[in-house]
Amino acid sequence: MLIGNQNTCLLFLLILMVVSCSSEIEEKVPDEFDVKDSIGVVKSQLKPAELKTIVGAESISEYLPLLENKRVAVVGNQTSIVGSSFLVDTLISLGVNLTLLFSPEHGFRGNYDAGEKVKHTQDSVTGLQIFSLHGKTHKPTAKSLENVDVILFDIQDVGVRFYTYISTLHYVMEAAAENNKQVIVLDRPNPNAHYIDGPILKKEFKSFVGMHPVPVVYGMTIGEYANMINGEFWLKDSLQVDLKVIKLKNWTHDKEYILPIPPSPNLPNQLSIYLYPSLCFFEGTEVSIGRGTEYPFQVWGHPNTTCKEQSNFTFTPMSIPGKSKKPKHQNKICKGIDYRGFERDSIRKNWKLEIGPIQQAKSCVQPRKTFFVRTRFFNLLAGNDEFIKQLEEKQNEADIRKSWESDLEKFKLIRSSYLLYK
Structure with a gap:
């Protein structure tokens, strides 16, 4: 043809x-992909109409x-x-x-x-x-x-x-x-x-x-x-x-864009997409990030924790074909942290990759010596073997971030040559 x-x-x-259908979709797209995922999520108010x-x-x-x-x-x-x-x-x-x-x-x-x-x-x-x-x-x-x-x-x-x-x-x-x-x-x-x-x-x-x-x-x-x-x-x-x-039209790097369709099975909504860069590091550890639940990348937890702040929330990963057939800690009760009560917009405006969750989990999960169960994979996610050493040495967040600064500035210069949008 x-x-x-x-x-x-x-x-x-x-x-x-x-154009007609897209305009219609713009008006009807909810703040989150799945209306069922309203358990405890504080919904942001829709902003005034933009192009x-x-x-x-x-x-x-x-x-x-x-x-x-x-x-x-x-x-x-x-x-x-x-x-x-x-x-x-x-x-x-x-x-x-x-x-x-x-x-x-x-x-x-x-x-x-x-x-x-x-x-x-x-x-x-x-x-x-x-x-x-x-x-x-x-x-x-x-x-x-x-x-x-x-x-x-x-x-x-x-x-x-x-x-x-x-x-x-x-x-x-x-x-x-x-x-x-x-x-x-x-x-x-x-x-x-x-x-x-x-x-x-x-x-x-x-x-x-x-x-x-x-x-x-x-x-x-x-x-x-x-x-x-x-x-x-x-x-x-x-x-x-x-x-x-x-190219895109009517978009800038600062403009929020609510995805109309989940980009993959375990990023079901906008909150998970904003938390993904920070929580994905748990994939190289013993900690679950909610695979095998209806809220992956919006929580984290482990069956054995010692911190009081993790005792009020529990979840149990289950096999979900098409999403997570064999999730970490399958059929075990995990105690941890639930981010679904956080304002989505406040997480987006944080403007940084969060180190705190993995630092907190490492201090609470037992036994600590087996925390990084997939060391090689963790290093592939980090892109180096320095981040894992910094966490093992309990370096503070400010020092870890400072170690990134020089390379980030060099990358920003390279990136600037290829930007198509402001």
């Missing part, structure tokens, strides 16, 4: 529908001409929407010649657990083949790209180094550069774009949960980040790809 002049009217009508943010996928007239007479692959998931429609459905309705789908971690429809291997399969809705980028390989093969001219990348990111969608982006760009394919990134807002914080990754700690010398929270959209990967020659052999970013 190729794009033709006969689709001009259809495109015009579709753009009108997208609606237009995501890259909605600027159809900017990228549709680039797909004419091209064989197109889409890297996407459940967040790849245009107004109220799935991107792939929209492209098919416009006569775009889709030849392949690529799926990241959690799968093309977002129903795989964190870290779970995603299989090559066929999409039950479109009938298109889905090539997994989170299974036997993280990178498109030359063979998979034989019937592809252009790769559209449209995934909602959360702006945290160990969230693997930017690693998928890297490998897609690298494969495209090696095989002379164009990459078009349909940009989306970064909900954590308003600040920069955390240690910079050192090259000896490069992995799929951290591939580039950036801080934990880097303050860039996925389109800006793609430009930085290209401009800093971070691809293998210093390759550069034919890259185009379809």
